[in-house]
Amino acid sequence: MTTQQLTQQIQKKKSFLCIGLDVDLNKIPQHLLQEEDPIFAFNKAIIDATHHLCVAYKPNTAFYEAYGLKGWKALEKTINYINKNHPEIFTIADAKRGDIGNTSSMYAKAFFEDLAFDSVTVAPYMGKDSVEPFLAFENKHTILLALTSNQGAFDFQTKMIDEKEVYKHVLETSKTWQNSENLMYVVGATKAEFLADIRQIIPNSFLLVPGVGAQGGNLQDVCKYGMNDHVGLLINSSRGIIYASNQDDFAQAAAKKAEALQQEMKVILK
Numbered sequence: 001m002t003t004q005q006l007t008q009q010i011q012k013k014k015s016f017l018c019i020g021l022d023v024d025l026n027k028i029p030q031h032l033l034q035e036e037d038p039i040f041a042f043n044k045a046i047i048d049a050t051h052h053l054c055v056a057y058k059p060n061t062a063f064y065e066a067y068g069l070k071g072w073k074a075l076e077k078t079i080n081y082i083n084k085n086h087p088e089i090f091t092i093a094d095a096k097r098g099d100i101g102n103t104s105s106m107y108a109k110a111f112f113e114d115l116a117f118d119s120v121t122v123a124p125y126m127g128k129d130s131v132e133p134f135l136a137f138e139n140k141h142t143i144l145l146a147l148t149s150n151q152g153a154f155d156f157q158t159k160m161i162d163e164k165e166v167y168k169h170v171l172e173t174s175k176t177w178q179n180s181e182n183l184m185y186v187v188g189a190t191k192a193e194f195l196a197d198i199r200q201i202i203p204n205s206f207l208l209v210p211g212v213g214a215q216g217g218n219l220q221d222v223c224k225y226g227m228n229d230h231v232g233l234l235i236n237s238s239r240g241i242i243y244a245s246n247q248d249d250f251a252q253a254a255a256k257k258a259e260a261l262q263q264e265m266k267v268i269l270k
């Protein structure tokens, strides 16, 4: 999917919501555990109830890898289900990969070719040759961790090197890489006060913004400082939506939470 197509979807649905599919078998309704594939059964119900309210889904691969082969199968079924039934929805493999170039190429193949995701999250720490293999894929997007939502972001990302914060080096340097037009960036919703500075460096790039909901980030602040003239934001909420209820009504309860965020977005987009 191109960024233009993503922007069109945002305008059409009046939503820039990304729903995180972080499935934890301890948190889903217990009756689903009798299903052949409880993770997929949960995701299918959530997708069926929410696809009209969001423009992206983001399964975090940790929640699938934790269940071994069964988890990976559920991830494959989930991405295939979205691509088949809702091809207009942008998909993010939240895998936070990145390695020497030779290895990154294989990670890129895994998520872009085998699983056919539109994008993957990548750590910038190993530099240019670890990220460019992801960028080489046409119409696929590499979402680079810039300033993350967690407290540990202050351990390295905001430290100064040559009188500039490390996350600013990440933004500026990555712009010089080959196929950098395929880059998007992660900025945590809990770091909204940094967004004005970030937009000075990357005015046009899409930002994936997790941390609204369970982590306490605020949608209004993120939009105030992070939105550009084509919106340029994907706001993710995972636990705050998918675990709204652990009873039979879980999918409807998730849709209600998603709708509340979408309605807030609709007002902002006016």
Ligand SMILES: O=C(O)c1cc(=O)[nH]c(=O)n1[C@@H]1O[C@H](COP(=O)(O)O)[C@@H](O)[C@H]1O
Binding pocket: 020, 022, 060, 094, 121, 147, 148, 149, 150, 186, 187, 188, 210, 211, 212, 213, 214, 215, 236, 237, 238, 239, 240
């Ligand atoms: O790359 C991410 O998506 C990510 C980056 C970041 O800085 N913070 C962050 O929370 N995430 C992910 O976004 C999701 C947030 O989940 P909730 O806090 O449940 O909404 C999880 O899958 C995190 O791993």
